Amino acid sequence: MAGADPSTADPSVQTVATEERSPAAKVSTARKVIPFLVAIALLAFVGSRIDFRAFVAALRGLDYVSFLAFAMAWQIVLLGADALGNYAAYRLTMPEVKLGDFYIFRGASYLPGMVNHHLGQAYLTYLMAKLAGIPVARVAGATLVSYAGWMGCLLGCVTVALPLSGLPLGYVPIILLAGIGYLVVVHLKPARLAKTTLFAPLFEAGLKGHAVSLVARLPHLLVLVLGTWCSYLFFGVDIPIGTALLYLPILLVATTLPITPQGFGTRDALAAMFFARFATGESEAERLGRLTATTTAWGVSITLAGILLGIVCARVVQKRLLALA
DSSP states (O other): OOOOOTTTSOHHHHHHHHHHTGGGOOOOHHHHHHHHHHHHHHHHHHHTTSOHHHHHHHHHTSOHHHHHHHHHHHHHHHHHHHHHHHHHHHTTTOTTOOHHHHHHHHHHTHHHHTTOHHHHHHHHHHHHHHHHTOOHHHHHHHHHHHHHHHHHHHHHHHHHHHHHHTOOOTTHHHHHHHHHHHHHHHHHOOHHHHTSTTTHHHHHHHHHHHHHHHHHHHHHHHHHHHHHHHHHHTTTOOOOHHHHHHHHHHHHHHHHSTTSGGGTTHHHHHHHHHHGGGSOOSSHHHHHHHHHHHHHHHHHHHHHHHHHHHHHHHHHHHHHHHHHO
């Protein structure tokens, strides 16, 4: 995947190079600061409700070696599952790219992803465009295929979890109809949308491509849910499988939103809402203290593991980018 030197390329290539620089546009100071302020506010709210003695006791009783080793192993496996899901979607636009490339590129995107998941996804899109010599808008379209597979997995997970939890189906039929409507549009391929650079990959993928993207994304969702569920078990928080399948995807999606950095605060507040009754303790404050110790330790551990993986992968990517210069 080699690209031309922009200084000697023709105008069309220079246009692509200009497009490739767009994801690197500066983010306003407010957008940088607000997520941290929201995280502080959420953590302060959670902190005002917990028993700090129970919080400290839970952390003291943790087997740190096993917990950190588990977090690192989980992050390595998760990166592989995430790379597989991305590969299934992006190869529709870049058939020459290899699965191993996506492991390295996705790992490198973990560093900007420390600030926000979607910032990391944007950086991955930029890398794909830069190293494959494809316009950013088209690569972003392949990203939409990946997102479609991810949303299909989440919908399927909720549909399975609701009966297991004994809860009514609620809005699931409406969401299913919306999903079916989307697939009908993909199948019909409206000319105005199909010719748009951003949306073209969606229609090129077609129903078969979307199905492949969904199946390839399932291991990613499974590793996410299973690993997060196991992290609670380290602290004696035993969440029933039906409840875990229902609420963990919601928690995981919320932590990827550009609300707080790395989901800190968001993860703790939602966990307190969904899982407090499964923690041990004589009072609600004690149960929340143990639960918050779980979410805090897990958030810190996977962040450290992600940074280590990101540094290693970023060094490899940097060498490839220098080779293009």
